[in-house]
Amino acid sequence: MRVAIVSESFLPTVNGVTGSVCKVLDHLADNGHEAMVICPAAGSPSHYRGFPVHQVPAVAYRQFPVGIPNAQLARLIGRFRPDVVHAASPFLLGAQAIAAANRQDIPSVAIFQTDVAGYARRNRLGSASKLAWRFVRWIHDGADRTLAPSTSSRNDLEGAGVQRIELWGRGVDLDRYHPNHRTRPAAAALRSLLSSNGRDVVVGYVGRVAPEKGLERFAALRGIPGIHLAIVGDGPSDASVRKLLRGMPVTYLGRLSGEQLADAYASFDVFAHTGTEETFGQTLQEAHAAGLPVIAPAAGGPIDLVRHGENGYLFDPDDDRDFALRVASLVVDPELRMRMGEAGRRTVIGTSWSSVCDELLGHYQAVIAARAARRRTPVGSHV
Template identity: 80%
Template sequence: MRVAIISESFLPTVNGVTNSVCKVLDHLAANGHDAIVIAPAAGSPSHYKGFRVHEVPAVAYRQFPVGMPSVQVARLIAGFEPDVLHAASPFLLGAQGIASANRLGIPSVAVFQTDVAGYARRNRLGSASKLAWRVVKWIHDGADRTLVPSSASQHDLERAGVPRLARWGRGVDLERYHPNNRMRPTAQALSALLSRGGQDAVVGYVGRIAPEKGLERLAALRGMPGLHLAIVGDGPSDQRIRHLLHGMPATFLGRLSGADLADAYAAFDAFVHTGTEETFGQTLQEAHAAGLPVVAPAAGGPIDLVRHGEDGYLFDPDDPRDLRMRVGSLVADPALRRRMGEAGRRAVIGTSWASVCDELLGHYRSVMGAKVAVKRTRVGSHA
C-alpha cells in the first residue's frame, strides 16, 4: 500500500498530531508499506523510517508553523501516486491535499484532532465559531472518511453536518509506560525527591502549558495536606502558571521525552488533567498504562477514557471544589490509588499502537474499496 500523509504538524514540532503521524509511519514501515510525508517547513528531517519527508512553505503562528497552499502539494501527491491520502488534523494544507486527491481520483481519510468549539468558547469568538465550523465542514466534506477520536468529537461533527464519520482512537506504548518502571533506580530517585521521601503523594500533569490546558484549575488544590504537584511540559503559559501556583508545593520538570518521561509517570502517585478541549487525551492513556488513577474534566475526550469511580474520576470543570475533592480522596488513600491504577492499566491493554494502526489500515482499505466500486459503477453506466 502506498500512503501519502499530509500533516499540519511534523518533527521537530512535538504534539499529539506529530506523535500520531510518527506512530502510523512506524507501523507502515514495519509492515512493508510505502509512504511520503508532506508537512509545513519547520526544519523536518529529510526522511523518517526511510520515507521521504517533503516540506512546503509555512508561516509561524503561536510558535507553530502553519502550512500554506502551494502548487507543490498537488505535484507531490501526483508524483507519488498513492493508494490513499491520510490528512492529519487538516487545515489549510490538509484541505489542499484532500482537494488534490479528489481531482486525481485518490481516496482520502481525514483525522480530526482539533476542538474548534472549545477554542471558540475560550477565545470568546461568538458568531465567528459558526464560521469556524463551516470551514471544518468544508474541509472534511471532501474526505471519503473522517476519523474522530471520541464520542464528544463525533457529536460536534455530526451537529456541524460533517458526513462519513467513523471512530478511531489512539494507541499507547504499553512497554514504555508500565507499572514496573517504579522499580527503576532513576524513577525511584525522582519519586523520593518529589514526595520528600514518601511523605507526600505526587500528583502529576503532562502536557503543554498553554491556555487551552486549563492549568489555572490546579490553584484549587492550594493548602491540601500531603500533596506535591509535578508538572511536565512547557509552553506559552509557563511563567503565568508558575506565578499562579507560587507558594504551593509544586515542581516544574520541563519538557521530557523517552525514558525520562516514563520515569516521571512512574514517580507519580496519581495523574491530573485540567483542560476541557481535548478531542482525545493521549496523556490520560499513558498514565493509565503506567498504572495511575486519572482525574480529568467531564468534557471532551476524557469522558471516553476515564471510568468514573473505577480507574479515576471525572470532575465538573466549573466547580473547583469538585476537583479538590477528587484529588484529595486519592492523596489521602494509597489503597484507592493502587486499586484504580490497576483498573486503568487493564483498561488500556487492548490499545497498543500496533492494534490501533491495524484498525487504521482497515479504514484505508475500506475507502479504497469504495472508490473502486464507484469507478466501476460509473464505467458500467456509460457502457
C-alpha cells in the same frame, strides 16, 4: 499500499498530531508499505523511517508553523501516486490535500484531532465558533472518511453536519509506560526528589503549558495537605501558571520525552488533567498504562477514557471545588489509588499502537475499495 500523509505538524515539533503520525509511519515501515510525508517547513528531517519528508512553505503562529497552500503539494501527491491520502488534523494544508486527492481520483481519510471551535469559544470569539465549525465541515466534506478519536468529537462533528464518520482512537506504548517502572533507579530518584519526606502524594500533569490546557485549575489544590505537584511540559502559559501557583509545593520538570517521560509517570501517584478541549487525551492513556488513577474533566475525549469511580474520576468542568475534592479523596486513600491504577492498566491493555494502526489500515482499505466500486459504476446507473 502507498500512503501520502499530509500533516499540519511534524518533527521537530512535538505534540499529539506529530506523535500519532510518527506511530502510523512506524507501522507502515514495519509492515512493508510505502509512504511519504508533506508538512510545514520547520526544520524537519528529510526522511523518517526511510520515507521522504517534504516541507512546504509555512508561517509561524503561536510558536507553531502553519503550512501555506501551494502548487507544490498537488505535484508531490501526483508524482507519488498514492493509494490513499491521509490528512492529519487537516487545516490549510489538509484541505488542499483532500481537494487535490479528489481531483486526482484518490481516496482520502481525514483525522479529526484539533478542537478548532473550542479555541474560538475559549477566546470569546462569539460567532467565530460557528464559522470554525463551518470551516471544519467544509474540509471534512471532501474526505471519503473522517476518523474521530472519541464519541464526544464524533457528536460534535455530526452536529456540525459532517458525514461519513468512524471512530478511531489512539494507541499507547504498553511497555514504555508500565507500573513496574516505579522501581527503576531513575524513577525512584525522581520520586525521592518530588516527595522529599517520602509521604507526600505526587499529583502529576503531562502536556503543554498553554491556555487551552487550563493549568490554572491547579490553584484549587492550594491548602490540601500531603501533596506535591509535578508539571511536565512547557509552553506560552508557563510564566502565568508559575505566578498563580507560587507558594504551593510544585516542581516544574519541563518538556520530557522517551524514557525520561516514562520515569516521570512512574514517579507519580495520581495523574490530573485539567483541560476541557481534548478531542482524545493521549496522556490519560499513558497514565493508565503506567498504573495511575486519572482525574479529568467530564468533557471531550476523557469521557471515553475515564470510567468514573473505577479507573479514576471525572469532575465537573465548571466547578474547581469538585476537582479539588476528587484529588483530595485519592490523596488520603492509598488503597483506592492502587485499585484505580490497576483498573486503568486493564483499560488500555487492548490499545497497543500495533492494533490501533491495523485498524487504520482497515479504514484505508475500505475507502480504497469504495472509490474503486464507484469507478466501476456507470454515471446515472442505479444499483
